[in-house]
Amino acid sequence: MSSEINDKLHKSMASIYLALGLGLGAFALQVYLSGYYEAILLPTLLTPIFCALSIWRWHTANRYTHDPAAITALLALGLFLLLQPETSANITQWHWIALSYPLLAFYLLPTAFSLAFSLLLLAGLLHLRLDNHAFEQLLTFSCQFLLLMSIACFYTISNRLKTKQLEQLVGIDKVTHFFNARHLKIRLNAEVSRARATQKPLALLLVELHQYPEIQKELGQLVANNFIREASKICKFNCRTGDEAYRYDAQTLLLLIPNTTINGALVLRSRLYQHLLQELTNDVGPLDVSITPLELQIGEQVADLERRIANSCYHSLSERVEDNLNS
Amino acid sequence: MGLLESIRSLVWCQFLACGFFLLLFGWHIFQGDDLTALMYFSGSLVITLALLIGQNSSQNNLQLLSRLVFASYTLVCLLLLLVAPHKNSYLHLSLYLAYPLLAFYLLPFRTALLFVIGFSISANLLLMLQLEGTFRAVYIITFWLVTLLTSLNRFAYFSRQEALQKQLNRDPKTQLMNQQQLFIDLQKEQERAQREATFLGVVFITSLDNFDSENTKELGCIFAPYEGVYSVAANKLIALIPLAVPKDLQARKNKLRKDLPHLMLDFQLTSAEKPLAKDLTAFATKSRPTA
The missing domain is CATH 3.30.70.270 (Reverse transcriptase/Diguanylate cyclase domain)
Structure with missing residues (x-):
């Protein structure tokens, strides 16, 4: 029964990958036009990966507990957020994209893996990107990140829980009506x-x-x-x-x-x-x-x-x- | 992940979210930023309410309360955007990304969608006025992307849940067969009784309190597995009892009255010539008896 949900969701997953691919493509173009060539490598490399994931997911529904396409996407996005050179002194925009990461992670991969990826990203961000910030700022950022992560987590669990409860009560096959x-x-x-x-x-x-x-x-x-x-x-x-x-x-x-x-x-x-x-x-x-x-x-x-x-x-x-x- | 583990994880995540809301509330109070603190406090109220409602979201007063609490949370969020535009850190704005998640979690789908659309448009207008430069572009794009993704994700689950509701032949609360299945089975049992030259008895069961899965489990021990028990209203059940001869009904009557003294029981013998559908509908819709 859970594979039926996957069948329904795989096209929306494909749309998410496509949106991310197009976003990265647009970002690569913007970096190219502004002449900041140092920052062009990762978005250029990741754009075709996300487009390929989108095509894959559009044509084939996921059959595994941990969707390999989602794992690839989350890894790629995590690396991008950690390693992409900053295009401006103001890094607030990286905060934003990083803060939306747990939300995206739980949509793409509603399992404990998302939790692990989100926590790893938080650790990476604190170590690599925010190491020169004051302790207070790090604490507030961490709290905010963990708050968003727990909201995304309970939202995903509640959705799955309700669907699972209904599935367990359904006694009629939807194709034959037997x-x-x-x-x-x-x-x-x-x-x-x-x-x-x-x-x-x-x-x-x-x-x-x-x-x-x-x-x-x-x-x-x-x-x-x-x-x-x-x-x-x-x-x-x-x-x-x-x-x-x-x-x-x-x-x-x-x-x-x-x-x-x-x-x-x-x-x-x-x-x-x-x-x-x-x-x-x-x-x-x-x-x-x-x-x-x-x-x-x-x-x-x-x-x-x-x-x-x-x-x-x-x-x-x-x-x-x-x-x-x-x- | 099993059902029980999922429920446990859900409660833990809610506690965790509530804890972070309160932590950030305390921090902003300490910083003297009262309005932001108020936003976090109202967020913690939203989560507390979600914890209180739990799986029992059918009560009208709780639904009304959740709408009121969520409306206050929305107002505080918008007020914060309106009156406190220039701050040292815009970190609290990230909570706006989680607005659709909270809305879809706490409210029914259509109400939540109205809240999300209204909030997104108002917030977008205020953000256009208050923010500037690349940050404005990045924030607004992220905000709309997350809102759109959440709405699509919720819609996918909602349509799946609607489809499952249509396929449902059991009452989620009591775990018994529902009224729709009763009408199908009643017709089938009447035809079967006619074919096998047997009889069918119907027991109308009324309680002063609502039935839940625990009470109905007890009932399951009293009725035989082939005697179908159906939930037709929160405090009303109907049982179909196949009988070999009509006088068996009297014996069942005496036994059930002895086993279930706290319930009001009515008995009726059916036949294919005597349609019962109207009686059943009238029984299901009749108002609750008083003690």
């Missing part, structure tokens, strides 16, 4: 206890769309989403009253069919299979789908059923075999 795997855990517990209390059978169908990863890779996320959305519509259409549909993982849908034996599940399976073959098309070849029926065994616990569901998925078979071999 319940998600988190909700399945709750419902499976309810349905198993209901099946026990009413002494009625409980079955389920695992619908695996094997071409989903290939479509996602070759035709993009949008086409892959449409593909699974169409499959979910067909599944929903074939569900009976009281049946529930879930998105078990990226490529697997699960139908929970209460009051149904394995024979009933097999009938539903063949009907659903025919409908999928007739109605679901894709651009990577003939439809490759497997539908596995399962039934709750007498005395089976919820955890055992969950394990059996996980072990019945064909697409994760190779991973399971590998895990078994490793263990």
